[in-house]
Amino acid sequence: xxxxxxxxxxxxxxxxxxxxxxxxxxxxxxxxxxxxxxxxxxxxxxxxxxxxxxxxxxxxxxxxxxxxxxxxxxxxxxxxxxxxxxxxxxxxxxxxxxxxxxxxxxxx
Amino acid sequence: xxxxxxxxxxxxxxxxxxxxxxxxxxxxxxxxxxxxxxxxxxxxxxxxxxxxxxxxxxxxxxxxxxxxxxxxxxxxxxxxxxxxxxxxxxxxxxxxxxxxxxxxxxxxxxxxxxxxxxxxxxxxxxxxxxxxxxxxxxxxxxxxxxxxxxxxxxxxxxxxxxxxxxxxxxxxxxxxxxxxxxxxxxxxxxxxxxxxxxxxxxxxxxxxxxxxxxxxxxxxxxxxxxxx
Numbered sequence: 001x002x003x004x005x006x007x008x009x010x011x012x013x014x015x016x017x018x019x020x021x022x023x024x025x026x027x028x029x030x031x032x033x034x035x036x037x038x039x040x041x042x043x044x045x046x047x048x049x050x051x052x053x054x055x056x057x058x059x060x061x062x063x064x065x066x067x068x069x070x071x072x073x074x075x076x077x078x079x080x081x082x083x084x085x086x087x088x089x090x091x092x093x094x095x096x097x098x099x100x101x102x103x104x105x106x107x108x
Numbered sequence: 109x110x111x112x113x114x115x116x117x118x119x120x121x122x123x124x125x126x127x128x129x130x131x132x133x134x135x136x137x138x139x140x141x142x143x144x145x146x147x148x149x150x151x152x153x154x155x156x157x158x159x160x161x162x163x164x165x166x167x168x169x170x171x172x173x174x175x176x177x178x179x180x181x182x183x184x185x186x187x188x189x190x191x192x193x194x195x196x197x198x199x200x201x202x203x204x205x206x207x208x209x210x211x212x213x214x215x216x217x218x219x220x221x222x223x224x225x226x227x228x229x230x231x232x233x234x235x236x237x238x239x240x241x242x243x244x245x246x247x248x249x250x251x252x253x254x255x256x257x258x259x260x261x262x263x264x265x266x267x268x269x270x271x272x273x274x275x276x277x278x279x280x281x282x283x284x285x286x287x288x289x290x291x292x293x294x295x296x297x298x299x300x301x302x303x304x305x306x307x308x309x310x311x312x313x314x315x316x317x318x319x320x321x322x323x324x325x326x327x328x329x330x331x332x333x334x335x336x
């Protein structure tokens with residue numbers, strides 16, 4: 001079981017890396033006119049927004065196939081406030097972790 | 109590189125911009141290193157992602173999806189959708205860099221948001237400065253990102269239970285920090301809300317990872333028509 005999980009992780013690591021490099025190299029090797037269609041460019045700007053927003057939601061409230069409210073919500077509230085105050089990225093992440101950890105210890 | 113970079117010929121403004129971007133972005137590597145360990149990846153696997161994938165959002169996505177119990181396939185698919193933009197950057201950079209052979213391999217690997225951004229930011233200083241900005245930033249981020257990944261991963265290994273140190277909130281906070289600056293108009297904000305709602309709605313019913321990658325369809329729907 002442990003071994004099967006490790007190989008899943010390695011497949012993910014190597015598969016992601018292979019495709020990531022393939023995409024970069026492809027870009028350097030084809031003429032710019034491909035993919036410079038306005039619709040493709042528009043959708044390409046929006047894809048990270050959709051995926052990253054979904055990751056925020058699932059990583060904040062998800063617990064396997066359930067949605068839960070726990071210490072992470074406190075951490076994320078701090079992250080939102082930090083971003084609204086235009087705090088730099090490390091402050092956002094560390095502030096969120098600190099708030100979540102304090103809540104975890106206080107409630108747990 | 110092709111234009112024969114010597115220290116005396118490197119534009120100072122470009123070098124300063126490249127270094128500050130490299131160091132600042134490299135620091136995020138700490139958050140990634142910690143996220144990899146917290147998601148159950150080994151030290152070697154976490155470092156391999158920074159060395160080989162070398163694209164922040166894709167790396168966070170693959171550890172996020174697998175950490176939540178998603179399959180390797182959905183992790184790879186999510187990370188790869190996030191990596192499409194690097195192909196577009198490569199297409200933009202290729203006519204500027206004019207590189208072949210092993211230089212193209214290296215140039216491709218360091219084609220990311222930051223190297224492209226700094227290169228384009230030097231356009232007023234001319235093409236040599238743009239090329240310098242690309243290489244200095246690409247290689248600079250590569251070095252700092254990988255060094256700080258190790259720091260973050262070792263730190264997280266020493267910590268034990270991720271929740272006790274708030275790492276379980278640090279990962280979504282990192283995603284939020286990545287998406288926040290991209291929300292520049294109402295369509296983008298509406299898409300962010302819709303993507304969160306769809307992923308919530310699907311979470312109880314489908315395998316982990318699917319609720320995330322499904323939202324790419326929302327991006328297609330939202331981007332299909334030009335803004336009226």
